[in-house]
Amino acid sequence: MTLQHATPIETPELEIQNPTSEARNSQSATQNLSLDVRELHFSYPDGHVALRGVSLQIDRGEKVALVGPNGAGKSTLMLQLNGILTGKGRMSIGGLPVVKENLPQIRARVGLVFQNPDDQLFSPTVFEDVAFGPLHIGYSEAEVRERVMRALDLVGMSAYAERLSHHLSVGEKKRIAVATVLAMDPEILVLDEPSAGLDPRARRSLINLLRELPHTMLVSTHDLLMVRELFTRMVVMDNGQVVADGPTATLLNDDALLEAHGLERV
Numbered sequence: 001m002t003l004q005h006a007t008p009i010e011t012p013e014l015e016i017q018n019p020t021s022e023a024r025n026s027q028s029a030t031q032n033l034s035l036d037v038r039e040l041h042f043s044y045p046d047g048h049v050a051l052r053g054v055s056l057q058i059d060r061g062e063k064v065a066l067v068g069p070n071g072a073g074k075s076t077l078m079l080q081l082n083g084i085l086t087g088k089g090r091m092s093i094g095g096l097p098v099v100k101e102n103l104p105q106i107r108a109r110v111g112l113v114f115q116n117p118d119d120q121l122f123s124p125t126v127f128e129d130v131a132f133g134p135l136h137i138g139y140s141e142a143e144v145r146e147r148v149m150r151a152l153d154l155v156g157m158s159a160y161a162e163r164l165s166h167h168l169s170v171g172e173k174k175r176i177a178v179a180t181v182l183a184m185d186p187e188i189l190v191l192d193e194p195s196a197g198l199d200p201r202a203r204r205s206l207i208n209l210l211r212e213l214p215h216t217m218l219v220s221t222h223d224l225l226m227v228r229e230l231f232t233r234m235v236v237m238d239n240g241q242v243v244a245d246g247p248t249a250t251l252l253n254d255d256a257l258l259e260a261h262g263l264e265r266v
């Protein structure tokens, strides 16, 4: 994913419908849902159809891998989750509908980590990068400091607070990018290809970090070895649709499925 996708941030109107009474009645049955996406459709301004009726539910505490060939719609889906892009359908995060008036809370709830950490880190120091979100929503200085140090501690980077962000290695930057969203206490972490471009040691360290974090997660990746190791549930997208959703152990052994959607056996 590149930030190019993020440019239509000023789309005029959210077309996401308000929940119907039927949906509200079923809310008690879905209380444990962290993410609830129903029949989401989206076309880019040039008319290209990128999502064709995507539905996806993720329970609190679940860690789910999102896989599929390039162009499947994974990044487009992720950008919908905090309203950077807006399609037609229903979506909620921790029960809060993704509608225009909720976007500030939604963006605090969805910790979206871009593939390229340079798209996420833009302050001189690590501390300032991690402090940016909490400062922006108006926490006191003491609260901001506490959140920054807690987030850095969670990613094992407490000693890096005063370092210059642009001097760090890619692996270190990725951990700091995760800290920038952890500082907001997100409901769900949404990571786009977190292990891409990492050397084996940095990849291992990232995998260990994702294993240790207790958060609900949706992680898009081409790293099927990581998927096998870390995620018990896997969602396959192709051509703007969810084409499979189930236990990783089962789906990764389904040769016909892997072949049909350009995935390699691991």
Ligand code: ADP
Pocket: 001, 004, 005, 044, 045, 046, 048, 049, 050, 068, 069, 070, 071, 072, 073, 074, 075, 076, 077
């Ligand atoms: P993935 O993340 O699975 O590789 P994307 O969500 O990036 O897939 O892309 C889904 C589809 O939308 C692709 O066909 C891609 O070419 C198209 N697409 C992505 N960004 C844009 C854009 N800004 N304008 C038009 N089409 C786009």
